[in-house]
Amino acid sequence: MESYMARAFGYFVCWILAVSVSGAHFNPAVSLAVYIAEGKYVRQIGRLLLYWFIQLCGAFAGCLFVYMIFNMPVNAFLLWPAAQNPAVRIWFFSELGNIYYGKVLFLELFNTFLFVLVYLFVIYKPSLRTVDEIIKGLAVAFTLWVCYFFSAGSGACLNPALAIAQTSYQVGILNGMDANGNGFASLIWVYIIFPLLGGILAAIWFRIHIYLDNKALEPRGGGGGVAV
Template identity: 60%
Template sequence: MGRGFAYFIGWLIAASVSGAHFNPATSLAVYLVEGKYARQIGRLLLYWLFQLMGAYAGILLIYLIFKRPVLGYFLWPNLQDPTPLFWYFSPAGNIYYGKVVLLEILNTLTFTWVYLLVIYKPSLRTVDEIMKGIAVSVTLWICYFLCAGSGACLNPAFGLAQTTYQIGFLNGADQNGNGFASLIWVYFPMPFFGAILAAIFFRLNVFFDNRALKQVPVAAPIAPGGGGAVVI
């Protein structure tokens, strides 16, 4: 919930300026949807650079505030129950990677798809920016909730910066930071994959909407001296 509210504040500040992406995966989806590939590639790379810088700045603030390992800030699946019912680990301690991968892709897809609908769907263009921000922020909160302790990254910049934090801080404290970083191959590329799927589904949504509009009967003008309108 805290991350959802934080995104809403960021939306109010940046939506009218930059689109309030804050996420390389979201920026990639916007890039694919707009389709201006040659003209917008420089802008995309610039977004990615500053998003990564922002992620590392946030990790630095976390370090300055706590100055000690905080388990809740580690990017790692959680055990949901202390009983023998394991959600993300086998009885031998091995991670069920399929669950983590599925949830990262599915929830990134869901958030990004809703973001694209709110920004680009023609019927929502007149909706107030605050209402759009509430819709996207609540969606983000729900997606984090539906991750059910899988790590809930959904953001490649966040995943890379937090993994760096885990490696550097824990290894500096004579703990196993490398072990916590073993899921970077999930938390970095999988949000990109989910965002690409969201862009494809959004383009399909627009295609079928336009196709349906073309099939709606249109009333022709009444001819002089004629009776009623003719439906074509």
């Protein structure tokens, strides 16, 4: 719970610093959704790849910072359902200890979809363009906290760059302590693929919404105009 709030608050602070410069993506799923929503595919592919590279570097830098502070595994940075919680263990593991992949991937997809969709509305919805950036940042940060909360202890990454960096961190640290670090890497594909799918679905949903909005604003034809 405290970890989710800290992540959301950290996102809000970074939003204030970066939204007017880069759009405050911080997440390959968000960048992919923006790329699809804007529809400038050929012209923006270089920008998308550059964003992904920088986001991945930032994720590794963050994990390095955590390592320099703690030099030990941090539960909040383990991409794995919180099995130490008895309730969470029942939700995500069978009696034999096998993980329920369907639940984890659904929550990763659904919560990333919600977060990215709110981000797109806050950034691109015409009626919200005059809203102060601080208010927008609070809305997106609150949404991020809600999405983490809805993840119900499933690992809650929502960010492919963070998934790669966190998995590298936890595998390296745990293997160095003669623990099963490699075992924790078995879920990395969920935390990479399904946030990206969530971002794609959010972008498609957003484009459909904007299309229907514009369609509703078009003047209707016909009707007895008077010729002058």
